[in-house]
Amino acid sequence: MRVPLDGLPERVTIYEVGPRDGLQNESTAVPVAVKAEFVRRLAAAGLRVIETTSLVRPDLVPQLADAEELLAALPREPGRPVLVPNLRGLDRALACGVTEIAIFASATETFARRNLNRTVDESLDMFAPVVERARAEGLWVRGYLSMVCGDPWEGDVPIEQVVAVARRLVDLGCSELSLGDTIGVGTPGQVTALIGAAVAAGIEVERIAVHFHDTYGQALANSLAALRAGVTTVDASAGGLGGCPFARSATGNLATEDLVWMLDGLGVETGVDLTALVETSVWLAGKLGRPSPSRVVRALAKERDR
Structure with missing residues (x-):
């Protein structure tokens, strides 16, 4: 049943990170053919933005060492950003015909x-020429900002500290800013305050996206708080895959299916076919040899199999 709440956007863009942020955390590399089929299935389910891979050093993230091969196996179309770490990564992206990147x-x-x-x-000095050249080449640029709610080594992160770095990323020329609760410790009040402070610092809410991990089960609640604060782009990973190889306390991302279930119930449009998306995550779980951590995937798959 759809029961809307006041103060929510009519439509939300889901920025799907499963092929990159999800698969980079796997213990073994997933074959290119499976990755390509994963992206195709996500697109067929209605996801318009799918972060496909990362052009990082293969020795640092070996699970994504096949980035060029994967990009060559997929059609060049809008809504397929890739993560780049530096100018070398940007060179590789341009050689592959990429038109959207993230730092x-x-x-x-x-x-x-x-x-x-x-x-x-x-790091910001390193990214400055990357963004400058990317924009000169006509690329769309997203800036990720991690550890916005807490850090496993430093503890709570002051909101003013987060906003100061966020402002600098925007000033570099990023078209979109994704605020990431990398270890999943944030709660709705903190999210609301952070977005409010970012807007007060001159960052348009239309440019803000959110990226929540579900370590403490807060990702959906935090997403709802962000939507009520005016955000209309939410990062999520099909099946709840992912984490961060450089922060062990960062567990899985917000599951795309869980987000779509909530938004469907609120009457917020996403353009995503939940049934097709669940089938995709069940299929991928079979390839990975373990069940999906998404509650919605498990519930709907169980209903289907009755």
Whole structure:
């Protein structure tokens, strides 16, 4: 039953991160053919934005070492961003005909050093020419900002610290800013305050996306808080796959199916066929050899099999 709530957008864009953020955390590499079929199935289910892979050093994230091969197996079309870590990654993206990229920054010094081997300032200095060249080449650029609610080494992260780095990412020229609760410790009040502070700092709410991990079961509640604060783009991973290889306390992403179930019930349009999406996650779970962690996938798959 659809029962709308006041203060929500009519439509939400789901930024699907399963093929990149989900599969990068697998213990073994998934074959290219399976990855390509995964992306095709996600698109057929109605997902318009699918982050396909990451052009990082293969020795750092071996699960995504086949990025060029995967991109060559897929049609070149809008809504297929890839993550790039530096100018070398951008060169590889351009050679593959990519038109949308993402960069990945940190709100905390410890994670910046562990993930990028740089301070926050040094990482932003590294990203500046990447964004500048990408924009000159006509590419759309997303900026990820991780550890916005908490850091496993530093603890709580002050909102003003997060907003200061977020403002700098936007000033570099990022078209969209994804605020990431990488270890899943945030709660709705914190999310509301963070988005409000970002808007007060001059970051248009239309440019803000949110990326929640479900470590403490707060991802859906935090997404709803973000929507009530004016956000209309939510990151999610089909089947709840994913984590972060550089932060062990970062467990799975918000499951796309769980998000779609909630939004369908609220009367918020996503354009996603939930049945097709569940079938996709059940299919991928079979390839990975384990059940999906998504509650909606498990519930609907059980109903289907009765």
